[in-house]
Amino acid sequence: MNQSHVELIAALSGIVGEDKVKTDAESLSTYGKDWTKVHEPRPSVIVFPATIEQVQALVKHANAHGIALVPSGGRTGLSGGAVATNGEVVVAFDRMNKILDFDPTDRQVVCQPGVVTEQLQNFAEENGLFYPVDFASSGSSQLGGNVATNAGGIKVIKYGLTRDWVVGMKVVTGSGELLDLNKGLIKNATGYDLRHLFIGSEGTLGFVVELTMKLATLPKDPTVLVLAVDAMESAMHVLQTFQARLPLMAFEFFSEKALAHVIAEKGLQRPCETRGEFYALIEFENLNDEIVDEAMAAFEHCVEQGWALDGTLSQNSSQARDLWRLREDISETISRFTPYKNDISVKVSHVPAFLREVDEIVSRQHPDFEIIWFGHIGDGNVHLNILKPDALDKATFFAQCFKVSHDIFDCVQRYGGSVSAEHGVGLLKKPYLSYSRSEAEIAYMKALKKVFDPNGIMNPGKIFD
16 A cells, blocks of 8 residues: 655655655656656655665565655666656665775676766776776766666677676665676576666666676777768768778767757867768777778778768877767757657668668658767667757657657568667657567566566556556
8 A cells, every 4th residue: 555645755764864865846856857858757755775775675665555666877868767757756876876896807896876887987997997888978877777778889889788798786676685696707507697687677677786897908099080971871881891901999970960960069170071961980999000001991992982982080089089079969969959869770781771761751741850860880770860840849849759750660660670779668669669579578578577576666667568
């Protein structure tokens, strides 16, 4: 049975401390939402646990009284996975933000879930190592949230997803039980690896309360090359050419429309004189002169073949950062247009045809909508952003975008792709889950949810009902 609001606050205060329970309007709004702007946040209480024991106590209390819990990390999600819309208690992990242990031999760091991604990146660099999972929100996103959505980012082509860097984790299940999974082992062939069920589960099976992350060798002199191309097919030829000649750390793309917005907003310089329909951003380690020579030879070959129109190569780390800003500043730049975002993926070879079809779908139905493309073309993950016209109110705009989404996801399904490549399902992609998952898969997912969260209190309504 549900507690009264007064009783609930008293009980939560007894677990985490009276000053760590917030009910003021500003806190409810701040901690009840993520970066999405579709659903209004309506949580009842925000709590800030500091220990695993407190998280367990919160979950057990929620089970006993039928209280729904929503996890909150850096609140940078883009699918509504951390939005509390129905009077839930939000469990914010901001206080669980410490790096607990580091072993240079194992190259492993034990972290609390509230550690910010950039905090781990800086810690690794201070110790001569590298945490390679990186994206525009690394300065505010938290590791617990990264794991909950299996975040990808800009270096997946070489380093993989968050999943590939989690070697151990502790989780509090929906019944309040603490599981200690894998314990930092590299090899562990002892049955089901439950760790991978919780990675990408968006807090619907349990809460991540501790993580053991492995680190990599620090890359030497990352060098960036930006090429202007006349079509996405040309970008595919560029990718094949460079992959055949040197190991790549990243292969990103963005459209001329995206570049124009960033230049106008941020005052950055164009990467090259010749304009293309798209731009490819390539990053590689500058290990020696032969590597740079090979990169320039690949560039010259692409120009000779007509695949690349022009390009520029960074000469130092400062120039490399500026070139990356052309890609990384896009999301922030277009945010003032209240964009409707779609994070989708297909096989790399299908990207050009897929982009053309989606462009035609949106333009045919809404010729006044501006489409901004960018993403991780090296792994087939593209970000579709539709900008809201000034004359259109937000509710009408999103309603029209939701309607066109069905046609977009029909296209995704035809190409055997994913309706959510790296942002999770949450609330926004929930209606479209069946475009990427079969009925049998969804049934098994619901069965797993029932096993780990028998009373349905963990982030209810996310991924599926």
